Amino acid sequence: MDIRNVVIIGSGCAGHTAALYTARANLKPLVIEGHEPGGQLGLTTLVENFPGFPEGIQGPELIENMRKQASRFGAEYHMGHLVKADLSKRPIELTFGKETIQTRSLIIASGASARWLGLPSEHALIGHGVSSCATCDGFFFSGKEIAVIGGGDSAMEEATFLTRFASKVTLIHRREEFRASKIMLERARANPKVAFLTDTVVDEVLDVSKKEVTALRLRNLKSGESWDFPTSAMFLGIGHVPNAKVFAGQLDSDADGYLVTKNNVMTKVPGVFACGDVQDRRYRQAITAAGSGCMAALEVEKFLGEERH
Numbered sequence: 394m395d396i397r398n399v400v401i402i403g404s405g406c407a408g409h410t411a412a413l414y415t416a417r418a419n420l421k422p423l424v425i426e427g428h429e430p431g432g433q434l435g436l437t438t439l440v441e442n443f444p445g446f447p448e449g450i451q452g453p454e455l456i457e458n459m460r461k462q463a464s465r466f467g468a469e470y471h472m473g474h475l476v477k478a479d480l481s482k483r484p485i486e487l488t489f490g491k492e493t494i495q496t497r498s499l500i501i502a503s504g505a506s507a508r509w510l511g512l513p514s515e516h517a518l519i520g521h522g523v524s525s526c527a528t529c530d531g532f533f534f535s536g537k538e539i540a541v542i543g544g545g546d547s548a549m550e551e552a553t554f555l556t557r558f559a560s561k562v563t564l565i566h567r568r569e570e571f572r573a574s575k576i577m578l579e580r581a582r583a584n585p586k587v588a589f590l591t592d593t594v595v596d597e598v599l600d601v602s603k604k605e606v607t608a609l610r611l612r613n614l615k616s617g618e619s620w621d622f623p624t625s626a627m628f629l630g631i632g633h634v635p636n637a638k639v640f641a642g643q644l645d646s647d648a649d650g651y652l653v654t655k656n657n658v659m660t661k662v663p664g665v666f667a668c669g670d671v672q673d674r675r676y677r678q679a680i681t682a683a684g685s686g687c688m689a690a691l692e693v694e695k696f697l698g699e700e701r702h
Contacts, residue, residue, distance in 0.1 A: 396484050396495045397423050399693050402475055403502035403636075405432020406679045407669025409459035410686030411500045411693075416466035418694045423496075424463070424470045425489060427636070431456040432504045433526070433670070434679055443679050452529075455679070475503075480643045480662045498664040498696055500689045501640070501652065505633035505670040505677075510542065514598040515627070522606025523598060525629040527551040531558045537625035540565055540609060542595060548630030549577040555628065556586040563588045563624070565595065567614065590622075598627055635671045649674065658689040664700075666692050 399415050401408050404426040415422040429435065434452040441449040464470065473489035484495040507525030509515060515523055524530040527541075531554065539559045541552040544566035552564045564581065569591045571578050581587050590611070597610040599621065608621045635650045644660050644667070645653040652672040654660055660667055668685035670677050 396497060397421070398496070398697060399423070399498045399500060400425065400485075400487060400494060400496040401500045401502055403427050403432065403504055403669065403671070404430050404460070404470070405434055405456070405502065405504050405669060406459065406682040407504070407671075407686035407689070408432070408500070408502035409456065409463050410683040411502055411668060411690040412463035412468040413459070413466065414687055414690030415500075415693055416463055416468040418690070419467070420694065420697065422463075422468050423494070424468055425473050425475060425487075426470060427503055428474055429504070429506065430472070432682075433507075440679060475639050478639055478643070480640070480665055485664065497700065498693045499666070500686075500693060501637070501660075501665070501667040501671055502669045502682075502686060502689070503636040503671045505635045505651075507629060508631045508634055509629060510595060510631075512595065512598060514601050515595075517601045518598050518604070518606055518627075521604050522626045523629075524626065527554045527628055527630075530626070530628075531555045534559055534626045536560050538563070538623070539626040539628065540622070540624045541628045541630050542566075543630035543632075544568060544570075545572040545630070545632065546574055546577045547632055549573045549581040551628050551630040552587050553577075553581050553584055556584050559586065561586055561588060563590055563622075565590045565593050565609075565611065567594050568592065595627070633670070633677075635674075637667075637671050647674075658685055658692055664693075664696055 398420040399422045401411050401424045412422050412424045434456050439449045440452050477488035479486040487494045535558045538561040540563045552562045555562045592614045595609050599608040608623045611622045612619045651674045652667040654672050658666045658668050666689040668689040669682035
């Protein structure tokens with residue numbers, strides 16, 4: 394079995410940048426593309442805040458450009474999903490389906506996935522009025538009334554952003570109190586287009602038969618009352634889940650599952666580095682993910698140099 398110098402898990406901004414840097418260092422990286430090739434940027438339409446594109450660029454195009462750039466220098470891409478990792482072995486052993494790979498170093502850039510309510514009707518209408526990305530899909534609901542689910546900073550940010558397009562945004566939260574920071578909550582409350590529904594949950598998204606969102610079936614948790622709330626879209630603002638379960642018990646993580654790193658990208662296991670949204674719960678931007686992918690690649694180069702590979 395060939396032993397790889399470096400394997401990169403994930404193909405978003407962090408993974409592609411790590412691939413570019415390690416490929417240019419002639420380390421012949423292998424990138425495992427994961428469940429969501431391109432990461433969250435692959436689901437985004439116009440990206441206007443990535444430096445170097447004054448007119449903006451489509452998310453999938455930016456990701457494809459990064460992939461081509463890394464491939465040009467010799468990065469190898471492999472479709473697959475990591476099912477098992479043994480970080481205690483040297484070299485590290487990684488299993489993808491029935492295939493096992495050995496590597497001297499590992500960069501985890503597996504990202505984070507949006508948290509959903511888990512309703513069958515919600516799942517059926519993703520892309521048809523159900524979305525987890527306001528910046529991706531808000532434009533499609535210009536002049537319409539829409540709903541945002543959640544009570545933290547993510548929900549407040551989504552709701553405030555969506556008022557640029559929607560005629561009204563109703564923020565629906567299951568509790569009376571909000572987890573959001575004071576400044577984010579005050580900003581949402583000060584916006585005349587934002588309304589609040591508390592102590593309320595979504596039981597169903599209507600209407601799957603029409604293949605579009607027409608209403609939400611809501612329930613008040615205190616009174617038990619149910620009613621249909623007309624709306625054109627439902628945006629989820631209930632956070633993200635880091636894609637790091639496969640490393641449970643081997644790497645340190647915080648209460649929400651984000652990998653804990655020191656010196657930006659180092660995990661507690663020598664030769665294993667984490668970058669991007671799988672360890673960054675604070676910024677979660679394309680440019681910060683790319684920056685941490687660069688850091689991880691440079692650390693891998695240094696680690697392998699010290700190991701004389």
